[in-house]
Amino acid sequence: MNIVHTLTIRHLKQNKRRTLVTIIGVIISVAMVTAVATLVFSFSDVMVRHTIADTGEWHVQYQDVTKEQLAAIQGDDESKSVAMTRDVGYAPLEGGENPNKPYLFIKEYNAQGFEQFQIDLSKGRLPQTDKEVVISEAVAMDGKVNYDIGDHLTLRVGERFEQEGNHCLDQTEPLRREDGTLTETLEHVKTREYTVVGIIKSPVWESAWAPGYTILSYVDENFIGADDRVDALVVLQRVNPFLFVHAEELAEKNDIGNVQYNNSLLHYYGLSKSEASYSMMFSLSAIIMGVIMIGSVSLIYNAFAISVSERSRHLGMLASVGATKRQKRNSVLFEGIVIGLISIPIGILCGLAGIGITFWFMNSMIQGALWTQEELRLIVTPLSLLITCMVSMLTIFISTYVPAIRASKVSAMDAIRQTTDVKLTVKAVRTSKFIRKLFGIEAEIGLKNLKRNKRRYHAIVFSLVISIVLFLTVSFFTVGMKRSLDLSQEGVDFDIEVSYSSGKRIDERLMQSIVSLDGVTEYNMTHEWYKNAWIEEALIAEELQEKVKKDRELLQNGKYPYDIKIHALNDSSLQAYATAVGADYTQLTDPDHPAAIVMDTIHYQDMNTGRYIQTKAMYANIGQSIELTNISEESGGSTKKISNVTVAALTDQAPMGMNPVGVGGLNIIVSERVMDRLTDNEDSANVQTYVHLRSTEPMKTQQEIEEMHETNLNIYNVYQSRRSEEQQIRLMSVFSYGFIVLISAISIANIFNTISTGISLRKVEFAMLKSVGMTPKGFAKMMNYESVFYGVKSLIFGLPISFVVMYLIDRAFANKFSYEFTFPWLSVLSVMVAVFVIVGSAMLYSGSKVKKENIIDALKQESI
Known part of the structure; x- marks a missing residue:
């Protein structure tokens, strides 16, 4: 070991607190990478086992x-x-x-x-x-x-x-x-x-x-x-991306006509034959890994940047006795190696311990909330450890290389006098004259303190920005995953469907007998009836507008024919549904002025591209009138007007059991009284009635309905399909919120670590202010202003960057799923509040420790 390395180790030992803070910063970063890698492998493992149990x-x-x-x-x-x-x-x-x-x-x-x-x-x-x-x-x-x-x-x-x-x-x-x-x-x-x-x-x-x-x-x-x-x-x-090509070649070589893939299982290996699915998974993986990588680099970079900034005098002394640029650079890089050798193993163990404890809590939640016996297991593979070590070593190298280059260029005199870190020119520390008028002399001093050591305050702001971006990115990503999962599911929200095969209505007596069964927890009775309507071209779905541009013959007098599916709910179901969507129940039950709730948002899968699309079924407005008609193909497409229905409310929430319609169709919900007003004797015969139930014991409920021995009664028990959907959505929710909690904890630790380090390194500065007469009240005011400044500055940079990343994630999802971009107002508001709370808490905690320092001892202190 050469003399420069020996001096570096001695310097690390002498400055134990600064070394410890740097090690903690690296441990947090390594723990985050370990946790993310382990979470991905563990999630894939439990979903693979769960899918195998279901589908083989x-x-x-x-x-x-x-x-x-x-x-x-x-x-x-x-x-x-x-x-x-x-x-x-x-x-x-x-x-x-x-x-x-x-x-x-x-x-x-x-x-x-x-x-x-x-x-x-x-x-x-x-x-x-x-x-x-x-x-x-x-x-x-x-x-x-x-x-x-x-x-x-x-x-x-x-x-x-x-x-x-x-x-x-x-x-x-x-x-x-x-x-x-x-x-x-x-x-x-x-x-x-x-x-x-x-x-x-x-x-x-x-x-x-x-x-x-x-x-x-x-x-x-x-x-x-x-x-x-x-x-x-x-x-x-071997399960790899080449399996699809290999299977097709094997089938072609042996004249095998039909090849199918277990897509529900391969999906959790990160594989899909669909180009749209593969593009989405690749894009999302690249974005999320990029954000995590940048976050890791920032954590470690801040730790080393602050350490090198404080070591500038030590590096200057080395230069003054003949150390070359290369030796100074290698001193910083060697420090990174030493810190890495200590931090990486500890960080990996901390990350694994954190995920293990998280899984221990989550398993009881999964076992209780889902119909699955599969437990979360801590999956530690050589690949996950290799990924963690490689990413950690790469981030440490990147994080130390820039400070090392900067340290090698500083002259001996500048380093000893610390003129590169501390700016004392008038221009460098100039502040607005309104600062003192609005907030007082303490606020102005606080701002000058930040400006005179820009590297340190930039490190803190950068740390806050990265934390904001990490939280909002992960939050938006998990919401997008859940929305995508919802779109890809069949939308079964009931356990049992009961109807007459003859098409007649279910009478009130039979319905009450069914819904009063012990296991039934919720029900909805719906009468369905099909009609048509001619809709203005400007109001039809975007997909149809593109279609009619190519074929104008689809229009008649500037209108497009829509298939209208009318659903009539009984009074109790309609009242609850109207309240949920914000409609006027009284308006809906007036047969003289028919009104309806319109489902103006639909989702479907495009069979040509395989994409799941959420779009507007129709661009309607509340108060607008829809003219219901009969379009008779037997009479050459002639139209018979039935009645006008007023749009009472627009919603994307469907009542229980309502099936989605495709593009060119529209679901509308009315009361039974309005349905009776719209139908005549001939139409009444075409009205189909369905009762949809949720039950605690679906099989027992089905058996009890069958024992009623009602002729022509069809009973469809779909609880297994619904169970599978709920399992996936709930499991995704558990992982999503677990991921958010993990990132939040790491971000908070990052902010506390960076701010407390910065405050600790300013002990001499604070002692000088107190020595010239700054009171405890004035000191607290200065610290409060710095907290506000850090928070505002970080939000100014963090929010726009987060919006860009969220847009990229939305575009990645668009490869497979098409839905409107929803601005995450709640997450943004939470971040804005959390930033000021966390920064204020960190400043308060660090400031309370500084207050206890003796002024004379602090002024005499050369290192910490």
């Missing part, structure tokens, strides 16, 4: 493959494991009491398939031959047919077909029934013999409206005939 573990599915094609898939170098499955068909459930599930649905897996799809066995064992099956518990619980291990089944197995047409129905399509009579048939029926060897819990992938109870059998590839077809579900050796 597979990455690529090759459908309808022959035995020869299956062998090619199994022999592929990229295939880690291959599960086989095929749908055998449906068999009537003899003695079943559930009219909505009259079938058994037989599905076969090989041994690997049972493993990959995590079949939950209640008792018995899994099938080992194609003559054995396991039965779902729901057959006994819901279908009221009891099977036990050892029972022999003789089933007539076939495929479901619509009565008219050749469309083959699968397990995702509900039972086809009209007026209580099945309108579907079983064809290609063959007899199969099975022995029950086990009982399983209902598979999570079986939808509640599926017409058959799932029973599972075994398929052995050794007994697959030349003409038999199976589906091959592949778990890959």
Whole structure:
């Protein structure tokens, strides 16, 4: 070790407090990088495990493959494991009491398939031959047919077909029934013999409206005939962006017609075949990592900048005894290495400990709020540690290089006299004459103090700016993620839908019987009716305006034909909904002057681009009139006027159970009295009634409704679909707010560290002011003004930079999701308040420590 390095270490030891402050700044930065990297890997891990539990573990599915094609898939170098499955068909459930599930649905897996799809066995064992099956518990619980291990089944197995047409129905399509009579048939029926060897819990992938109870059998590839077809579900050796190209090439090489991907799982590996999705993920990752990187550099840079500023006299003394520019530069860089060797391991441990404690608290929240048994695990991988170390070392190098270059250029005399850091020229410390008049001499002194040492106050302001940008960026990013997730979901906000297959209205007696069931917590009854309206070109959706520019024949007298979907709510539901959207309930219930709440915002997925779009369905105004009509195609598009409806309110909030419409459609909500006023006898027959329910026990509620034995009543239980949506949204919320809390804590620590360091280094300056007569009250006033100045200055720079970053994030989301930019007023207001509170607290805390210093001791102090 040379003499310069020895002196550097000795100087660090002598100035323990300054060294400790620098180390703390670096530890905070490293902890932030560690926490972010660990959070990303841990979030990906829990979502991968959660998705595997729901949809099974597979990455690529090759459908309808022959035995020869299956062998090619199994022999592929990229295939880690291959599960086989095929749908055998449906068999009537003899003695079943559930009219909505009259079938058994037989599905076969090989041994690997049972493993990959995590079949939950209640008792018995899994099938080992194609003559054995396991039965779902729901057959006994819901279908009221009891099977036990050892029972022999003789089933007539076939495929479901619509009565008219050749469309083959699968397990995702509900039972086809009209007026209580099945309108579907079983064809290609063959007899199969099975022995029950086990009982399983209902598979999570079986939808509640599926017409058959799932029973599972075994398929052995050794007994697959030349003409038999199976589906091959592949778990890959390596999950990387090249898997899509490889799968397509393998399919093309072996004449495999259909390839599917487990997009819900691959999404959490950061992969998507969609160019829009990939562009969005890449852009967002680059922006967020860039912001975090800049934040880390700023934290460490501030720590070293202040340290080098205070070491300028020491560096000048080295120069005065012959130290070269290179030696002075290397002294600072060596200090960075020493600080890094101490701080990086501690920072990594602190980051891991912080995330571990956060997960410990979050797991109880997730277990209680969600229907998932997957726990958050602290995932520490060599890659995450490597990323953390590389980013930390790079930021330390960048943070020390600039101060090192600056230190090497300072002459010995300037460094010893400290003329580079402290500016004493009249121009440098000039302040406005209004400062003293408005705030007093103390405020003017405080401002001069800031101006005379610009580097120090710039470091504090820069630290505040970075903290503001970090918080607003992460806050806006998490809100954008939740909005995007909401758009991509199906929008199921109920558990059970009840309606008549004959299309007639549900009477009040039956509705009260349904909604009074024990498990029902919320309900909504809606009457639906379809009409048309001619809308002025200036008021139609932007997408339609682009369309009519290319084809003016779509317009008639300057108007575009809209499909109007009218929803009539009962009085109690309408009153609650009107209050929520700010509409006048009395106006809505006046049949002589029909009025409606208009859903002027819609969202849909563009099938051509794959983008999820939120847009205006129509540019309407409150008080405007919509003329409802019948457009008859049989009469050559002739229009029959029905009535005018006044727009009472505009909203993007939908009542429970209302399905979104596409571009060129409009949802309007009216009262039952207005609906009766608009419809005549002929129209009344076309009104469909739906009751939507939320229940604490959806399966039990469905069973109780079925036991009412109401003819032609359709019951769709969609709680599994809703559960999946809520799981993802809630889990995203937990991570979002956890991320915000993490960044907020780091930002606050950064601000406290920077300000307290700056105040501590000004002890001599404060002692001089007190020695010439500044009172404690005047000192407090000066500190308060500095707090205000720091806060205002940081907001002036921080907010515009944050808006630019938020705009870039919004543009990144626009690759996949299209919705209006929403200014985060609440977050901005929170930041403005928080900045002054945090700065004021830090100044107050640091100032209280300075007040206790003895004036004589402080004036004699050369180092801290």
